[in-house]
Structure formats: structure tokens, C-alpha cells
Amino acid sequence: MLLEFIAIIAAGFGLAGLVLMLNVVVRKRLPGWAMPASAGLGMLAMAVWLEYSWLDRVTAQYPAEVEIASTNEVRAWYRPWTYAVPQVNRLIAIDHRFDRRNPAHPDQVLTQVLLVGRWEPARQFGVVFDCAGGRRADLVDQVRFAEDGSLANAPWRALQPDDPVLRAACRR
Known part of the structure; x- marks a missing residue:
């Protein structure tokens, strides 16, 4: 955040x-307001660019096995340009490096889900998806794996068949 503030001031x-x-x-023929107006315009343009490039800058750091499943687009009245092009401020990703399948339950996949938000710390947690x-x-504290590999005490949540996170987790 501090580096972005410095970049905005520098712009x-x-x-x-x-x-x-x-x-x-041009031998001082520009109006007196030109320099402060250009400073404000430069700072605004840099702030807008930093906001819109956030998703690309964050996802460029991820390895190829991390798949972006869903993004959240926002529009705000105090950012009128977001009505023309919505801004992405959050994403949900599946880290396929941690995918595990149990032969006894081939329709279930254990994986890691990443929740990343602009100006928020990233969160990562384990999830079992029942693809079928x-x-x-x-995977919270009370969830245990039974002898056959099934989940005991698991609070299952039903998902829509077209849920993008479910599709991304079950794709591989």
C-alpha cells in the first residue's frame, strides 16, 4: 500500500x-492551473491504473497450477468509470498442487482454496468437493476422516451445478 501511494505521488x-x-x-504561455491540474490528473490516472491492473499483477505471481475460479466485479458511485468497466476487487482460486483423490471416493477431491482480496490478506483453506x-x-476443526476415507462430522454445503469454484476443482 505504501509503495502504491509513493507511485501515485511520483506520477x-x-x-x-x-x-x-x-x-x-512555450515561454510561459500555459495557464497557471495547468501544472497543478496535470499533477492531479497524473495521480488519478496512476490510481486508476493500479486498481485495474491489480488482478493481473496478483495472478502473474501464481504458479500454473493455481486456477482462478471466480472474480468479484464492483461498481461504485465515487468511481464513475467503474460503470463503464467494472473493477475486480476479489478472487477465488483453486490450488491444484494440493489436489488429492481417494480411490474409495473417486468423485471427491481434496484441494486448497485461495481467497484473495484487494487490500486484504490472502486466506487459504482446505476443502473437499463432491463433484458428483x-x-x-x-475442512474445519470438527471434521475428521473416517477409516474408509469419507468425511465424518462434515457440514456439507450444496452448490449450484454451474458453480465456477466447483467446476474448477473438479476439472482435473
């Missing part, structure tokens, strides 16, 4: 400096 100073140089070249039954069970 404002940079664009104001360019306008200052242009003003020297269209449901999931989060």
Missing part, C-alpha cells in the same frame, strides 16, 4: 514536471 510529480518543461518551452453430488465441505 503526479512526473506529469507536473513534464507540464513545467512544456511551459518553459455438487457440494463442498470446508
